[in-house]
Amino acid sequence: xxxxxxxxxxxxxxxxxxxxxxxxxxxxxxxxxxxxxxxxxxxxxxxxxxxxxxxxxxxxxxxxxxxxxxxxxxxxxxxxxxxxxxxxxxxxxxxxxxxxxxxxxxxxxxxxxxxxxxxxxxxxxxxxxxxxxxxxxxxxxxxxxxxxxxxxxxxxxxxxxxxxxxxxxxxxxxxxxxxxxxxxxxxxxxxxxxxxxxxxxxxxxxxxxxxxxxxxxxxxxxxxxxxxxxxxxxxxxxxxxxxxxxxxxxxxxxxxxxxxxxxxxxxxxxxxxxxxxxxxxxxxxxxxxxxxxxxxxxxxxxxxxxxxxxxxxxxxxxxxxxxxxxxxxxxxxxxxxxxxxxxxxxxxxxxxxxxxxxxxxxxxxxxxxxxxxxxxxxxxxxxxxxxxxxxxxxxxxxxxxxxxxxxxxxx
Numbered sequence: 001x002x003x004x005x006x007x008x009x010x011x012x013x014x015x016x017x018x019x020x021x022x023x024x025x026x027x028x029x030x031x032x033x034x035x036x037x038x039x040x041x042x043x044x045x046x047x048x049x050x051x052x053x054x055x056x057x058x059x060x061x062x063x064x065x066x067x068x069x070x071x072x073x074x075x076x077x078x079x080x081x082x083x084x085x086x087x088x089x090x091x092x093x094x095x096x097x098x099x100x101x102x103x104x105x106x107x108x109x110x111x112x113x114x115x116x117x118x119x120x121x122x123x124x125x126x127x128x129x130x131x132x133x134x135x136x137x138x139x140x141x142x143x144x145x146x147x148x149x150x151x152x153x154x155x156x157x158x159x160x161x162x163x164x165x166x167x168x169x170x171x172x173x174x175x176x177x178x179x180x181x182x183x184x185x186x187x188x189x190x191x192x193x194x195x196x197x198x199x200x201x202x203x204x205x206x207x208x209x210x211x212x213x214x215x216x217x218x219x220x221x222x223x224x225x226x227x228x229x230x231x232x233x234x235x236x237x238x239x240x241x242x243x244x245x246x247x248x249x250x251x252x253x254x255x256x257x258x259x260x261x262x263x264x265x266x267x268x269x270x271x272x273x274x275x276x277x278x279x280x281x282x283x284x285x286x287x288x289x290x291x292x293x294x295x296x297x298x299x300x301x302x303x304x305x306x307x308x309x310x311x312x313x314x315x316x317x318x319x320x321x322x323x324x325x326x327x328x329x330x331x332x333x334x335x336x337x338x339x340x341x342x343x344x345x346x347x348x349x350x351x352x353x354x355x356x357x358x359x360x361x362x363x364x365x366x367x368x369x370x371x372x373x374x375x376x377x378x379x380x381x382x383x384x385x386x387x388x389x390x391x392x393x394x395x396x397x398x399x400x401x402x403x404x405x406x407x408x409x410x411x
Contacts, residue, residue: 064152064246071214071224072164073174081219088218088238094229098210099249103203104145109259116261118197120158121145123266125193126185127175129237135208136235137193141200142209143239148257150213152246155258157201162264181269208232211252212239 079087106114121141129140147153147160154160165176175181200206215237216222228240229247241247 061151064242068152068172069164071222071228072172073216073222074171074177075223077221077223079221084219084221087221088225091225091230093233094231096229098208098231100205100207101142101146101209101211101252102249103205104148104201105203105257106201107257107259109261113259113261114201116263117157118194118201120161120261120264120266121197121201122190122194123181123185124161124173124175125196126190127180128173129235130186130189130193132235132237134196135206136237137196138200138204138206139209139232139234139237139239140215141196142206143212143215145200146209146211146252147213149252149255150246151251151255152242153213155255156261158261158264159258162266165266166270176266177270179269181266208234209239210241211247211249212241213247214240 077084106117109117121144124144125137125140129137132140144157144160148155148157154163161173162176163173164171165173171177210231212231214224214228216225218233218236218238225238225240227243229243230238231241232239242251245251
């Protein structure tokens, strides 16, 4: 064995490369692939993911940001809930790819910013979906976190939730501008929403939502619903994403979460925003008069005047309805209800629908002709007049109402 080893010639580096060129080729290829991957990562990190078109174009960032107020929670069509649900059901869910979002990362945020983001996200989940299932609440949280990473919206959780909350119209989430915040939350529901918010901020991704940035309840139809892509239906909410490239994953990689949350004192609501001169001029005289009367009544009526559910002064006016008008309304309602029986119609309108009218209730001075209702013939026979005190004579000539007897005749 030793003799064989001694007989091996000494190999130089060129000789080794010549004899093992295949192995060296594999090593060189792997090194080249590693360098190419490193360069791609560096270029991708420092290059914007979205190539924007000319400013003001249909797909520019400016156009998308301008469209955000038009997709607010207040832009609703006036429809009955049943009609809205039928219309929403007819809109199909898109069959295009709907990849899940990336986990949300708070990064190096301070403890104060983390608590603020948790507080704002919990409020959104509670006031928007307190009675939804856990998946329904997770879906709402996912939309908010998706917006925080989209260039068309604020780069913070609280900024997204309360965007437009101080305007009369244009709030992105209805609970921030409709007075809901003036109602204190229920502790058990709040804690449930807080747990869902904590999971989402810790990186939980609700995959069915994908990169959706919009949603609404299934019993309303917003004007903007037809301009977006319907992505999913979860619980009582329908979810949408932007059309084109702004609704695809690369759009959400162009900007990172800011990490510094604004301090928003949202508890108790924000009150009514101050109206501009243009808004005041646009009010009708009747609205202005009603507002002035309500303000005046607030200081003169007992207890500070009449208030609505948001503790705002209002003036309630009650106008008496004329008998003819009331009967007409009831009659129209009776005609529109095919399930109403003749007895119910008689009780409401005083008519059996065939021309017969009820006689006024009370005393009768003499015999009345027989009346007929539902196949039963009624004949009223007044009893002899008696003294109100029950004596024999000395009566005042009036018939005691309690002495009238009703006699029926059946065919």
